[in-house]
Amino acid sequence: MPLEDRLGLPLSTSAHEAASSYREGVDLMLAGWTGTAEALERAIAIDPDFALAHIARARVHAFYQQGDLARQKAAVARKLVARRGTERERSHVETLALAIEGRLPEAIAAMREHVEAWPRDAVVLSLPLGAFGLFAFSGMADHDRARHELCERVAQHYGEDWWFLTMYGWAMTENGDVARGRGVTERGFNLRRANAHAAHAVLHAMFEDGSIEAADRLVDDWIPGYDRAGILHGHIRWHQALGALEQGDAARALSIYADVLQPSVTQAPPLNVVTDGASLLWRLLAYGHAVPDALWRDADAAAQKLFPKSGLPFADVHMALFAAATQNHEALAARLAVIEQRLAEGKLPAGPVVPAICRALLAFADEDYAACVQVLAPVLTDVVRIGGSHAQRELIEDTYIVALMRSGELPRARGLLEARLHRRPSLRDRRWQAAMG
Structure with missing residues (x-):
């Protein structure tokens, strides 16, 4: 046998x-x-x-x-x-x-x-599953739905398998069925607690349903049993840092960055090193918190070694965060030239949204908020095509909203915030609403 x-x-x-x-x-x-x-x-x-x-x-x-x-x-x-x-x-x-x-x-x-x-x-x-899977990085605009539908088709073959429930639930969450997704993911997590992908997927559901304090407790309770060398260790703490920012605690977010995310200490895979670090520092900057220049310089130097050339759109967008924040116009121009060439040759499945995001980020860093809005507005619905999760991609929408507020386009900012709050409870969005009156 x-x-x-x-x-x-x-x-x-x-x-x-x-x-x-x-x-x-x-x-x-x-x-x-x-x-x-x-x-x-x-x-x-x-x-x-x-x-x-x-x-x-x-x-x-x-x-x-x-x-x-x-x-x-x-x-x-x-x-x-x-x-x-x-x-x-x-x-x-x-x-x-x-x-x-x-x-x-x-x-x-x-x-x-x-x-x-x-x-x-x-x-x-x-x-094809997950935020970094084949579907997410294919350039398709409906990769969240595609993952959910694929899992639906094969669910009968898995039953209560701990791995499948984890990924099935997360696919539901990313496709907008958050309550059901969280329940299914938690079933898988309870079947095997030594499962970083399950802890991660639960955190995504908690991000979407606004359970920030519960997410913080989950990380505090669960992370001591997960080795720092674990592939998702830093990224799970990144989620905790997002929660800290949601509550306006920039000092704690920076402390988490120093502890597990900065290049000198992280043991994460290269893509997470670049994306987690860049996105957290950019959020701090966009939300009006001070970020020491040395953190940007050190992270950028490490990122340039890991992703010296253009290739994966999701990485390119995060490399653009570094270039914009450090005012490295030359590096961004070189990367954009390659991206535009690939687009012209039909070799960029994610499409025009990639160079548009890069240009908008530079405009934002240059404090040309009207230009940021002008470049991002036509492609905002296509941001999904760069891949990653909704929690990761929300950075682009946050940048757009802040640019709207800083360029004086308050009605548009209010409308977008109102729509977001119908989808996801957010303390930060409530604060932004209050600030606009």
């Missing part, structure tokens, strides 16, 4: 220890927990021809932007699975390899076919 993964899919290895280590590694990966790489390396050491262990290890390399290692492992997995692998495993390896190579349209097509045939292959199903 063949060995199986946790969800009952056959594995092409005869080594019980390799299968066990692979199952452990996959569960840790799906939970965003430490020990993932070590478990997968054990599986490879026990059975060097086990293709699924190699491709899973490649995916972990990709999380940390270790592109060469990820592609090397993916190439090995392709060769191994061709010699010893089932049809499902060959499709599994190829789909993950396409994603690792950045071939998003092909990876999405392969993922859809694979999930249709093998809906319980959680590793492949995980590819």
Whole structure:
């Protein structure tokens, strides 16, 4: 009888220890927990021809932007699975390899076919889910709905699986079904508390329903059991910093930044290093709080090393935050030139919203608030196309609202705030309303 993964899919290895280590590694990966790489390396050491262990290890390399290692492992997995692998495993390896190579349209097509045939292959199903998944970074404007619909289609195959409930609930939350999403995510979280993705998804629901104090308590209670090397450790504290800003406590937000987010201390993957740091510092700046210049300079220097060239729109927008805040017009102009060229060549699926955001951020930093409003207004509904979560993208809308207020367009600012408050309770938005009278 063949060995199986946790969800009952056959594995092409005869080594019980390799299968066990692979199952452990996959569960840790799906939970965003430490020990993932070590478990997968054990599986490879026990059975060097086990293709699924190699491709899973490649995916972990990709999380940390270790592109060469990820592609090397993916190439090995392709060769191994061709010699010893089932049809499902060959499709599994190829789909993950396409994603690792950045071939998003092909990876999405392969993922859809694979999930249709093998809906319980959680590793492949995980590819399009989440704020940094294939759907979010595809440039599509409806990626929140697409994730929700995909989860709806396969829900019958998972039942009360802790991982699936986590991602299913978060997809509901991001697609606007916040109360139901929070309940489903909390069910998954309660099934496995050692699950950073579940804690993270619950925090997103709490952000959307205004449970700021409850979110703060959740982080305080849960984070001591999560190693600082955990892939989401810094980002979960970033959520706590957002809560502090919501309550007007800039000092606490800066303290969290100093503790876990600044480049000299963080152990987060490169994309989170750049996006969490830039977005938190920018929010402080936009909300009228002082940010020491040294924090911007140090964070910008680290970001330039991690993302020296234009590529991923979500990263490009956050790099524009650094360039605008540090008045590095030259760096932003160089990045914009590449973005505009890709747009002209039809190679920027997210579209014109990307360069528009970059220009608007620079105008805001230059205190040309009318220009910021003028550039952002036509593309505001397309901000979703850059990817990320609603909590992350709200930074752009916040910038727009502040620019409206500072340029004297109070009726438009009031209207937008009123609409937002119907969607999400916000102490900050209430304060802004009160300030405008």
